[in-house]
Amino acid sequence: MIKSIILWALAILLAPFFSAVILKVKAFFGGRKGSPLLINYYTLIKLFKKGSVYSTSTTPVFKMGPIVSMAASAIILLFIPIAGQNPVISFNGDIIFILYLLGLARFFTIAAAMDTASPFEGMGAAREAYFPIICEATMFMILILFYRLSGELTLSAYLSGDQPLSLWHGAGSPLLFVIFALFIVLLTENSRVPVDDPATHLELTMIHEVMVLDHSGPDLGLIELGSFCKLFFYSTFIAGLISPFDLGHPLMNAALFGAALFVIYISVGITESVMARYRMDRVPKFVLTSFALALFATIITLEFMK
Amino acid sequence: MKSDFLEISNGEALIRSRIPHLPFDLFRKEALDIVGNGGKVVQFFAYQDGEAVKLLTVLRTDKLLVAGTDAPESYPSLTNECEPFHMFEREIAEQFGIRPEGHPWLKMVRYHANCQGKPDVFGNDYKKDIPGQYDYYSVEGDAIHEVAVGPVHAGVIEPGHFRFNCIGERVLNLEIQLGYQHRGIENLFLNIDNKRLPIITEGIAGDTAVGNSLCMAQALEALSSVTPDNGAKIIRTIGLEFERIANHVGDLGALSGDVAFLPPANYCGRMRGDFLNMTLWMCGNRFGKGLVRPGGVRFEMTDDDRKTLQERIDVLKPQVRHTIDLILSTSSVRSRFEGCGTVSTSDAEKLGLVGPAGRACTMPYDVRRCFPTEHYVNLDIPENAEPTGDVYARAKVRGDEVMQSISIIESLLADPVETNIVDTAELKPAPSSFVVTLNEAWRGELSHCILTDEKGNILRHKVKDPSFHNWNGLSMSLRDTGISDFPLNNKSFNLSYCGFDL
Numbered sequence: 001m002i003k004s005i006i007l008w009a010l011a012i013l014l015a016p017f018f019s020a021v022i023l024k025v026k027a028f029f030g031g032r033k034g035s036p037l038l039i040n041y042y043t044l045i046k047l048f049k050k051g052s053v054y055s056t057s058t059t060p061v062f063k064m065g066p067i068v069s070m071a072a073s074a075i076i077l078l079f080i081p082i083a084g085q086n087p088v089i090s091f092n093g094d095i096i097f098i099l100y101l102l103g104l105a106r107f108f109t110i111a112a113a114m115d116t117a118s119p120f121e122g123m124g125a126a127r128e129a130y131f132p133i134i135c136e137a138t139m140f141m142i143l144i145l146f147y148r149l150s151g152e153l154t155l156s157a158y159l160s161g162d163q164p165l166s167l168w169h170g171a172g173s174p175l176l177f178v179i180f181a182l183f184i185v186l187l188t189e190n191s192r193v194p195v196d197d198p199a200t201h202l203e204l205t206m207i208h209e210v211m212v213l214d215h216s217g218p219d220l221g222l223i224e225l226g227s228f229c230k231l232f233f234y235s236t237f238i239a240g241l242i243s244p245f246d247l248g249h250p251l252m253n254a255a256l257f258g259a260a261l262f263v264i265y266i267s268v269g270i271t272e273s274v275m276a277r278y279r280m281d282r283v284p285k286f287v288l289t290s291f292a293l294a295l296f297a298t299i300i301t302l303e304f305m306k
Numbered sequence: 307m308k309s310d311f312l313e314i315s316n317g318e319a320l321i322r323s324r325i326p327h328l329p330f331d332l333f334r335k336e337a338l339d340i341v342g343n344g345g346k347v348v349q350f351f352a353y354q355d356g357e358a359v360k361l362l363t364v365l366r367t368d369k370l371l372v373a374g375t376d377a378p379e380s381y382p383s384l385t386n387e388c389e390p391f392h393m394f395e396r397e398i399a400e401q402f403g404i405r406p407e408g409h410p411w412l413k414m415v416r417y418h419a420n421c422q423g424k425p426d427v428f429g430n431d432y433k434k435d436i437p438g439q440y441d442y443y444s445v446e447g448d449a450i451h452e453v454a455v456g457p458v459h460a461g462v463i464e465p466g467h468f469r470f471n472c473i474g475e476r477v478l479n480l481e482i483q484l485g486y487q488h489r490g491i492e493n494l495f496l497n498i499d500n501k502r503l504p505i506i507t508e509g510i511a512g513d514t515a516v517g518n519s520l521c522m523a524q525a526l527e528a529l530s531s532v533t534p535d536n537g538a539k540i541i542r543t544i545g546l547e548f549e550r551i552a553n554h555v556g557d558l559g560a561l562s563g564d565v566a567f568l569p570p571a572n573y574c575g576r577m578r579g580d581f582l583n584m585t586l587w588m589c590g591n592r593f594g595k596g597l598v599r600p601g602g603v604r605f606e607m608t609d610d611d612r613k614t615l616q617e618r619i620d621v622l623k624p625q626v627r628h629t630i631d632l633i634l635s636t637s638s639v640r641s642r643f644e645g646c647g648t649v650s651t652s653d654a655e656k657l658g659l660v661g662p663a664g665r666a667c668t669m670p671y672d673v674r675r676c677f678p679t680e681h682y683v684n685l686d687i688p689e690n691a692e693p694t695g696d697v698y699a700r701a702k703v704r705g706d707e708v709m710q711s712i713s714i715i716e717s718l719l720a721d722p723v724e725t726n727i728v729d730t731a732e733l734k735p736a737p738s739s740f741v742v743t744l745n746e747a748w749r750g751e752l753s754h755c756i757l758t759d760e761k762g763n764i765l766r767h768k769v770k771d772p773s774f775h776n777w778n779g780l781s782m783s784l785r786d787t788g789i790s791d792f793p794l795n796n797k798s799f800n801l802s803y804c805g806f807d808l
Binding site: 026029030031032119120122123126193194197199200201202203204205272273275276277278279280281282 | 567
């Protein structure tokens with residue numbers, strides 16, 4: 001239990017570092033040195049030192065957005081097995097709880113954005129409300145598959161100990177589809193290229209960034225930290241699946257898991273470097289691909305399991 | 307076609323009395339006739355001559371044609387019959403309070419009171435700020451929403467207000483309001499001595515410093531019957547081409563950055579700097595300020611300079627080619643560029659688009675080929691027309707021009723000519739004269755027109771930036787395009803705010 005709590009705290013502490021790895025990879029492809037790996041900590045410290053500015057036209061809903069989204073991101077990390085260790089909290093059906101907790105965070109972010117009455121933020125909110133719906137369908141399709149394989153509805157039943165290995169035994173290669181589908185969900189949910197561009201300054205093209213334009217200081221810091229944690233959550237999910245081996249020693253497991261995390265973050269960086277983002281009306285097709293993959297994986301696997 | 311308009315050549319000074327002064331009705335009929343048959347408007351402006359206010363227009367077909375008339379209090383709008391006059395009539399209405407009756411969209415251009423003290427044509431109260439008090443074109447309906455962007459923008463760009471009427475993500479209409487940088491440059495020209503003229507001209511638009519000062523220098527040279535030597539002409543040509551390369555390369559990188567394809571964006575940013583640094587090598591200023599002066603250039607080019615520049619180009623040329631190829635051949639970039647922000651050829655004709663934006667809509671007009679000045683007379687400029695009129699076409703034209711400009715510079719660097727540098731030439735413009743100069747700046751046809759009075763002082767110095775034609779092209783390109791594609795379209799035109807605002 002203590003170990004799990006330490007891992008949870010470490011996860012929140014290290015999430016900003018891993019996000020900086022993406023920046024480093026992108027800088028490498030662009031022929032630049034790039035910002036230091038600790039840049040996100042500097043940014044967070046800077047933001048938390050600042051004061052917040054609130055528009056007179058906003059209501060308390062606006063202030064709740066960052067708090068709820070940060071809290072939700074921290075809570076979902078309590079449920080995910082990190083490096084094969086049991087999670088801090090786990091109960092039957094927790095995965096559904098997690099998905100809706102993410103939905104709740106999104107609801108508050110959207111509400112805060114609408115609260116400003118800025119046409120930009122309204123536009124971003126509309127986009128943010130639309131694309132994750134498709135992600136949700138994918139997540140539930142993957143959930144159906146995992147439920148049929150393991151007979152359980154908890155994250156720890158999929159990712160802790162040698163459980164991932166039994167998923168591989170059950171599903172075999174279709175699990176690769178699932179991993180790819182999860183990667184697409186990761187890119188979409190965390191507003192990465194090719195769905196969104198976290199680096200742009202152009203309000204009209206943003207999805208997630210435009211919704212937080214009016215937040216400043218510690219509020220913005222909470223949003224940033226929350227999004228680092230959210231990305232870490234999805235990466236941990238995938239890392240659990242691609243490093244299914246239990247090496248027997250917790251340190252060895254942690255090292256393997258860390259390596260898997262690096263692979264995922266570097267893949268995100270490479271994806272962002274080698275392709276342009278999709279036109280807004282093509283994004284749903286891209287996200288739907290993840291649903292199709294998850295569906296195929298489910299159909300194929302369940303057919304073999306009869 | 308028989309016409310009373312006088313045929314002139316680019317940069318040719320005339321005594322003003324030689325310009326046909328037509329009765330207004332004839333002037334109107336013939337101007338409509340010329341532009342209605344495929345001609346374009348280069349200049350159309352009002353000026354004060356003694357007590358009288360007069361109009362003057364320079365049109366182009368395959369020749370340049372000029373004529374003037376007395377300005378009426380109001381007149382039946384030419385735009386109704388012939389769209390290319392649209393912006394010019396609005397400008398005249400704003401500057402001199404002359405109302406074009408029946409103008410389809412009589413709206414202020416830069417938001418300032420007219421210089422005649424006449425009642426304002428648009429009924430504006432200039433004590434109040436726009437955009438707050440101006441009624442933008444609006445669309446009504448349940449699913450319609452309006453997005454206002456600017457005048458203060460994210461990033462380092464100039465001020466301008468954009469009003470989008472959208473249905474969902476789709477833009478129905480984009481209205482652009484500029485004028486936030488209006489400095490009254492045209493009036494400033496009337497009250498300064500000749501020494502300050504080049505410096506102010508270079509400040510019209512920082513990214514077109516060479517283009518503007520070239521137009522102004524050619525005009526003053528023609529008025530004072532001075533001919534710059536061959537060496538100066540070559541150096542000025544090189545300067546203009548460097549300006550073109552630096553801006554095109556920078557914009558191609560920005561286009562790539564706007565679709566989140568970062569590697570070329572980074573490379574282009576660096577290479578733009580390298581090209582600016584070559585201009586720095588030539589004249590001590592990255593944007594070519596101080597290079598061109600009436601009478602010649604202020605910096606000569608030694609064999610060592612040529613060698614240095616050639617060496618730098620040798621290193622850069624393959625890099626530029628590879629980067630442009632990378633942008634234009636990556637499938638995910640192509641899927642963003644192609645079919646995005648299409649301006650039809652007929653719209654482009656009516657708006658009179660110039661430069662790369664016009665060439666992207668199958669209009670091959672290029673001042674360097676059609677009305678060459680400087681050393682362009684001896685150069686062979688290809689047509690560069692693209693058929694599709696979309697972001698891809700605009701990027702392709704600019705990419706092609708970069709490579710051509712590099713070749714032009716290389717061929718010019720191989721020609722070791724000498725020049726006598728001019729420092730502060732005291733040019734005396736001839737009295738009562740007229741001259742119009744055109745140059746292909748990197749955005750397209752840039753034109754200055756200078757009229758002098760009986761004492762040889764400047765009576766009117768009219769500047770027309772290519773953006774004056776092209777802003778409405780940007781507006782058209784957004785019709786029925788996703789609002790999220792606006793930045794991409796905007797960058798593919800990359801028009802000048804301060805060049806427009808003057």
